[in-house]
Amino acid sequence: MTPLLEIRSLSVDYGYGAVIRDLSITVSAGEIVGLVGESGCGKTTLGWSVLGLLPRSARVDGSILFDGTELIGLQARKRRKLLGVRLSLIPQAAMASLDPMFTVGHQIREIILTHQRGGRAGADARTVGRLREVGVAAPEARLRAFPHELSGGTRQRVATAAAMILNPSMLIADEPTSSLDVTIQAQVLGVLRSVILEHGTAVMFITHDLGVVAQISDRIAVMYAGEIVEEASAQELFEDPKHPYTKKLLAAHPGFSNKGQRLATIPGSVPDPAQRPGGCSFEPRCPVAIPLCQEDRPPWVAVESDRHVRCVHCAPNH
Amino acid sequence: MIRVLLHRVVLIVPILFGASIIVFAIIRLVPGDPAVIMLGLNATPKLILQIHQQLGLDQPVYVQYIHWIGGIVHGDWGHDYLSGQPISGLLTTTLPVTGELVVLSLALAIALGVTVGSVAALYRGRLPDWVSQIISMIGISIPDFWLGIMLTLLFALVLGVLPSSGFTPLTVSIPDNLIHMILPVVALASGLTAVLIRITRAAMLEVLGQEYIRFARASGVPEWRVVLHHGIRNAAAPILTVIGLQAGYLFGATIVIETVFSLPGLGQLILNSTLTHDYPVIQASVLVLTLLFVATNLLTDAAVLAIDPRLRQARTA
Ligand SMILES: Nc1ncnc2c1ncn2[C@@H]1O[C@H](COP(=O)(O)OP(=O)(O)OP(=O)(O)O)[C@@H](O)[C@H]1O
Ligand code: SF4
Ligand SMILES: [Mg+2]
Numbered sequence: 001m002t003p004l005l006e007i008r009s010l011s012v013d014y015g016y017g018a019v020i021r022d023l024s025i026t027v028s029a030g031e032i033v034g035l036v037g038e039s040g041c042g043k044t045t046l047g048w049s050v051l052g053l054l055p056r057s058a059r060v061d062g063s064i065l066f067d068g069t070e071l072i073g074l075q076a077r078k079r080r081k082l083l084g085v086r087l088s089l090i091p092q093a094a095m096a097s098l099d100p101m102f103t104v105g106h107q108i109r110e111i112i113l114t115h116q117r118g119g120r121a122g123a124d125a126r127t128v129g130r131l132r133e134v135g136v137a138a139p140e141a142r143l144r145a146f147p148h149e150l151s152g153g154t155r156q157r158v159a160t161a162a163a164m165i166l167n168p169s170m171l172i173a174d175e176p177t178s179s180l181d182v183t184i185q186a187q188v189l190g191v192l193r194s195v196i197l198e199h200g201t202a203v204m205f206i207t208h209d210l211g212v213v214a215q216i217s218d219r220i221a222v223m224y225a226g227e228i229v230e231e232a233s234a235q236e237l238f239e240d241p242k243h244p245y246t247k248k249l250l251a252a253h254p255g256f257s258n259k260g261q262r263l264a265t266i267p268g269s270v271p272d273p274a275q276r277p278g279g280c281s282f283e284p285r286c287p288v289a290i291p292l293c294q295e296d297r298p299p300w301v302a303v304e305s306d307r308h309v310r311c312v313h314c315a316p317n318h
Numbered sequence: 319m320i321r322v323l324l325h326r327v328v329l330i331v332p333i334l335f336g337a338s339i340i341v342f343a344i345i346r347l348v349p350g351d352p353a354v355i356m357l358g359l360n361a362t363p364k365l366i367l368q369i370h371q372q373l374g375l376d377q378p379v380y381v382q383y384i385h386w387i388g389g390i391v392h393g394d395w396g397h398d399y400l401s402g403q404p405i406s407g408l409l410t411t412t413l414p415v416t417g418e419l420v421v422l423s424l425a426l427a428i429a430l431g432v433t434v435g436s437v438a439a440l441y442r443g444r445l446p447d448w449v450s451q452i453i454s455m456i457g458i459s460i461p462d463f464w465l466g467i468m469l470t471l472l473f474a475l476v477l478g479v480l481p482s483s484g485f486t487p488l489t490v491s492i493p494d495n496l497i498h499m500i501l502p503v504v505a506l507a508s509g510l511t512a513v514l515i516r517i518t519r520a521a522m523l524e525v526l527g528q529e530y531i532r533f534a535r536a537s538g539v540p541e542w543r544v545v546l547h548h549g550i551r552n553a554a555a556p557i558l559t560v561i562g563l564q565a566g567y568l569f570g571a572t573i574v575i576e577t578v579f580s581l582p583g584l585g586q587l588i589l590n591s592t593l594t595h596d597y598p599v600i601q602a603s604v605l606v607l608t609l610l611f612v613a614t615n616l617l618t619d620a621a622v623l624a625i626d627p628r629l630r631q632a633r634t635a
């Protein structure tokens with residue numbers, strides 16, 4: 001399968017050290033890839049690099065190919081033709097992603113009419129259909145509602161409908177449910193999943209929550225300090241994690257650790273981008289580190305056909 | 319929303335009463351006697367007393383006040399001490415001049431201030447931002463009367479392209495009127511423009527960092543539309559509030575600007591009547607100026623309420 005999104009050796013620097021370091025990942029058409037990592041590891045930065053939302057001051061190196069088009073350095077006008085049409089975002093603070101000054105109908109209509117000719121009536125009919133699909137009750141009436149009149153869950157559904165309105169082939173969902181209550185989170189996640197499966201949308205699903213990623217992803221990439229340290233199918237990753245950081249993450253998660261066992265926490269914190277260690281970024285917190293880890297960056301090793309790990313213990317000559 | 323506005327309209331009455339008492343008292347504290355000024359070299363104690371009796375100035379101050387305010391309530395503005403003309407006539411000739419000056423200055427300041435402020439926010443930390451910051455700093459620090467004098471020197475005396483002073487009513491000749499208005503409007507608008515550049519820049523920076531702006535950009539909405547449609551609409555409330563507050567300063571500054579440019583407006587009327595201690599004229603014109611200020615504030619508040627759906631609905635409920 002040819003990849004729809006292909007990120008190669010991406011590095012992003014806001015001016016004080018690489019926040020994303022030599023990161024590569026691919027997402028195939030229709031595939032749902034979960035991207036997990038602690039807060040501050042660069043997940044949002046990665047999403048913004050793809051969408052061209054990084055501040056001007058950020059230095060970006062590497063390559064991001066979307067359906068054969070290089071996105072890095074792409075002219076704003078050409079990028080705009082892709083955004084919303086073929087490549088959409090559900091932002092991190094999705095509840096704040098609707099403009100408080102305008103109605104739901106107005107905002108979704110704006111996206112439709114930015115990209116396609118047509119009238120208000122057609123756009124609204126389409127919006128109503130999509131709102132119904134994501135489980136918004138009384139969608140016709142909601143067209144005239146302002147964001148503050150909607151509950152958090154409904155706002156999130158509206159944002160999802162807006163991102164999906166033109167049937168993009170790829171969606172970047174940046175922690176789309178993390179600002180919601182747990183019960184509503186599950187509902188919204190269910191809706192999102194059914195909509196993307198229905199339309200065969202490829203998704204880069206960014207989250208810090210392994211539970212969420214387990215529910216939705218085909219493949220999972222674990223991110224640490226701006227790098228991907230392990231990449232595997234969802235099943236392989238949960239059954240047989242290879243990287244020490246993934247192991248720790250799984251152990252720290254109540255849903256996956258053994259029952260009755262005390263919750264493990266990971267000592268230490270993600271290193272500041274300005275002072276990352278020279279060798280393995282995880283070395284200061286790694287329980288199985290060896291002297292070599294401080295010196296050389298561990299290689300990106302293919303463990304099985306489509307599994308990769310970045311740790312000396314998985315390197316063939318180790 | 320209607321309730322809030324009605325409430326504000328009703329509040330205007332006590333504000334105007336308060337203002338009327340203050341003007342009434344303050345001008346009587348200023349040393350000098352209108353009768354002496356009217357009589358000039360002929361002033362004798364007897365004549366002065368006679369004039370005091372004629373004008374009612376021999377009565378206790380509170381009686382004078384009740385008499386005056388009673389007239390105002392019934393629509394009688396009183397008469398000019400010097401000419402004996404009805405003051406309502408003075409107001410109808412001066413008010414349009416000041417009104418035009420203020421409306422044009424507000425329009426210029428808003429157009430320029432909001433545009434430059436938005437550009438500065440969009441180009442944060444780059445050349446256009448620096449330039450706008452410098453312009454705004456200059457605008458805030460230069461007194462408007464001094465700017466008025468400098469503009470006159472340059473455009474009227476050195477270049478000779480614009481008239482230095484004078485006024486043609488709109489009804490006589492529109493182009494002539496506008497040509498005479500250019501320099502005073504620029505001088506009067508400079509301070510507010512500078513303030514609006516700053517406020518707009520700050521408000522826009524705040525808004526442009528919001529998630530809904532990012533979402534609009536990520537949906538392919540063109541940048542001009544992101545800024546003009548979403549940005550300015552969301553930044554409007556703080557900008558409008560500042561306009562309402564600064565309007566008071568603008569109305570006050572008309573006194574100086576109208577004097578510098580010899581515009582026969584309300585401001586010049588206030589200055590001249592103060593020099594001659596023409597009490598009823600000062601009182602009437604200051605009251606009108608106060609009313610204009612309060613009305614401007616009311617309008618900007620109404621605009622803020624009308625623009626923001628959250629306020630619109632919260633207050634009606
Ligand atoms: N505009 C910016 N300028 C400078 N530094 C930034 C900027 N945005 C993010 N950073 C820094 O980059 C690093 C990664 O941030 P990012 O938001 O990508 O992390 P994240 O994984 O999405 O975190 P979270 O889970 O909290 O959303 C952090 O150290 C953050 O402080
Ligand atoms: S490379 Fe070394 S420090 Fe890094 S995760 Fe593997 S063992 Fe730990
Ligand atoms: Mg984030």
